[in-house]
Structures are given as C-alpha cells and as structure tokens.
Amino acid sequence: METENVIGVDFGRREIAKTSHKQGWDGYNLQQKRDKYSRRRPSLPKKASQGTRSTRRRCRQILKRLSGREKRFQNWVNHNISSVIIEQAKQTRSLIAMENLTGIRESTNQQPRNKQEKRRSNNWAFHQLRLFVEYKAIKEGVEVVAIPAAYTSKTCHKCKHLGVRSNKNFKCSNPECGWKGDADFNGAQVIKLWGCTVNQPRGSW
Numbered sequence: 001m002e003t004e005n006v007i008g009v010d011f012g013r014r015e016i017a018k019t020s021h022k023q024g025w026d027g028y029n030l031q032q033k034r035d036k037y038s039r040r041r042p043s044l045p046k047k048a049s050q051g052t053r054s055t056r057r058r059c060r061q062i063l064k065r066l067s068g069r070e071k072r073f074q075n076w077v078n079h080n081i082s083s084v085i086i087e088q089a090k091q092t093r094s095l096i097a098m099e100n101l102t103g104i105r106e107s108t109n110q111q112p113r114n115k116q117e118k119r120r121s122n123n124w125a126f127h128q129l130r131l132f133v134e135y136k137a138i139k140e141g142v143e144v145v146a147i148p149a150a151y152t153s154k155t156c157h158k159c160k161h162l163g164v165r166s167n168k169n170f171k172c173s174n175p176e177c178g179w180k181g182d183a184d185f186n187g188a189q190v191i192k193l194w195g196c197t198v199n200q201p202r203g204s205w
C-alpha cells in the first residue's frame, strides 16, 4: 500500500489509547468495570484459606471465574480498539506510528502515584493491544513503525521544545510557542511527527 499519511498512537496514559486523529479510548468506564472485578477479590482468598473444605473449593472456583471474565473483557476491548485504528489507517492510507513497548511502562511509572493508579497502568494489557494492532496491520497490509518513547510525553508537537505535563494537560515551556492542551493528544501528535520522519527518509530535511 502507498502510504502518505501517518496516524500516531499513544498508549496508556490517561487514556488507554489516543490517536493523532483525536480519537481516544477513555479508560474511565472500562476501569470501573475492572475495579469491580478486583474489589471482589481481596476477601475471597481469605475465605478460601479459612473456611470449610467446600467453602474453600467454592472460593477458588469464583476466583478463577473472575479472572477469566476480566481477561475476556480485556481481550474484547483491545480487539475493538485495534480494529478501529486499523480501519482508520486503511481508509486514510496511513501508516501507524506507535511508541516502543518498553516506553509505556517507563512513562506511566514516571511519577509517583497512588496504588490504585499504578495498578491500573501496569495492569492494562498494552502488550496485548500492541500485538493486536501489529497482527491486524500485517493482515490488512498496513505499515507500522516503532518510535523511541523517551521524550514523546515531554515534547511539544508544535515547536518540538520541552514542555511540562501534568496529568491530562500539557504546557509548552517555549515562551514563543506556549501551546497548551490535552497531553495525550500532544503525545499522539509527537509520535506522528516521528512517524513522518521515518516514512520519508529521502524527501524531508
């Protein structure tokens, strides 16, 4: 496929995924569902070790079933997200630019955060989501490039200077630019810029 455009995809910060086309998958509703699964867990292992023999067996069965449901739910969400991204790439004849996998963990763990948020960012199956995108891309003839993750969340997509990121917001530190806006959107744009450079090894300078 002849590609002229690039879709940048930013994984795993405030949103599960955000594209440079301003499409995002908010983790909030999904997270509530996942929290529900994990909240029900702590009391069960206790019962599973203290109850009568049949209680113990039942608790083990419930625990097993919960983790199965949670996994299926995650599979389903990741399949949906990756399908939409691939479909968009096909329709716009774009290649997809994504961050290196190692970068996801580093960047989501960068700042000290509360336990719940840490569990969330580490738990979501970004690895799986990335694999789904790559797998479907091969199947559909869409090109994927990996982008070094080091500065994507700290770089301003307008002027390429460093900026400050706090949660959902990004602010460029360059006084002549001063771009402010959605941090995930900025991240996806920076990934897209990198993708464009990779995509045009001859033309750009």
Ligand SMILES: [Zn+2]
Pocket (backbone or CB within 6 Å): 156, 157, 158, 159, 160, 161, 172, 173, 174, 177, 178, 179
């Ligand atoms: Zn700027």
